[in-house]
Amino acid sequence: MPRMLDVSDEVRAEIGDEEAARLLAGESAPGSYDCTSCRTPGDSEQERTSTVLFVGDETAVLAFAHATCLPSQVVQVTEEQLQGAVRAIGGTGAEPQQQAQQPVQQQAPQPHPHQHQHQHQHQQPPNLVPEQAVLGVTSGLVLVQDELHPALVVEPTAPVARPGTLGPGDDFLPLLIEQGFMPLTELAAVPPVLHGWSVLLAAGQLHAVLQPNPNGGRPVAWWQAHQPLQVTDGWRAAANKHQQVLMFAAPVGSIGRQPREDLMRDALDKAAANGKLVAAALPLAGI
Numbered sequence: 001m002p003r004m005l006d007v008s009d010e011v012r013a014e015i016g017d018e019e020a021a022r023l024l025a026g027e028s029a030p031g032s033y034d035c036t037s038c039r040t041p042g043d044s045e046q047e048r049t050s051t052v053l054f055v056g057d058e059t060a061v062l063a064f065a066h067a068t069c070l071p072s073q074v075v076q077v078t079e080e081q082l083q084g085a086v087r088a089i090g091g092t093g094a095e096p097q098q099q100a101q102q103p104v105q106q107q108a109p110q111p112h113p114h115q116h117q118h119q120h121q122h123q124q125p126p127n128l129v130p131e132q133a134v135l136g137v138t139s140g141l142v143l144v145q146d147e148l149h150p151a152l153v154v155e156p157t158a159p160v161a162r163p164g165t166l167g168p169g170d171d172f173l174p175l176l177i178e179q180g181f182m183p184l185t186e187l188a189a190v191p192p193v194l195h196g197w198s199v200l201l202a203a204g205q206l207h208a209v210l211q212p213n214p215n216g217g218r219p220v221a222w223w224q225a226h227q228p229l230q231v232t233d234g235w236r237a238a239a240n241k242h243q244q245v246l247m248f249a250a251p252v253g254s255i256g257r258q259p260r261e262d263l264m265r266d267a268l269d270k271a272a273a274n275g276k277l278v279a280a281a282l283p284l285a286g287i
Contacts, residue, residue, distance in 0.1 A: 015062065035069055047067070049066065051072050055075070136154070137153070138152070139232075144189065151245065154247065160172035172252075181278040197209065199245040205229060208221045209221070250276050254267070254270075254277070
């Protein structure tokens with residue numbers, strides 16, 4: 001039976017017209033699937049379904065999602081992220097298009113010591129900070145205008161110098177402002193959407209923050225997790241509801257590793273009042 005599949009021109013160019021035709025004819029697409037964004041059941045015979053192709057260095061994974069969750073698109077990720085997602089998915093909701101030729105080694109996770117409400121992980125961002133600085137990323141729910149929003153709070157462990165410069169200066173916020181993040185003086189409203197950036201959820205876990213590729217083409221990872229970062233059911237539900245994640249960023253020493261969401265919110269408010277907070281709403285991407 002033909003499937004109600006959306007296959008974008010970008011996806012079609014990657015998989016070829018013949019494979020796209022097989023998908024649309026129902027020969028190689030599942031009828032029922034778990035949406036790899038919201039992780040709830042979908043049926044490509046009954047509802048519009050997006051094909052989302054995630055491309056690594058040696059492997060490509062074709063995933064299926066509710067069209068209301070994600071548009072059909074191609075997203076470039078690291079081979080480690082892709083292999084981790086394939087293992088996590090366990091064969092449901094995604095089909096590997098090519099086997100990796102080399103084994104993938106993943107580093108051990110570095111979770112926040114208090115995992116009741118939010119999760120924390122460090123990772124060095126590419127082409128942004130010197131070797132001695134890494135990014136701490138915490139996920140949590142933030143109340144804005146009487147509604148809970150999924151948030152990521154990013155804080156480096158050391159001052160961030162502009163590439164090619166020396167000295168003790170901290171250019172972390174100016175670099176993000178140049179990318180389109182907005183300075184905040186208070187958390188009174190949801191920050192504007194920053195198009196071109198996105199938050200990658202794979203199999204219901206946080207994998208990366210993607211940014212536009214300066215050379216054009218597919219997005220690239222600005223931050224990526226050592227190992228997929230678990231998020232709470234409440235965080236994931238809020239992300240699926242809003243189809244975006246609020247990202248807050250502050251210089252080293254502004255937020256700290258807060259054990260609870262209310263303390264994290266207090267730290268965000270103080271950083272904003274001190275002129276040390278930028279933010280943007282980033283759309284969801286996921287498999």
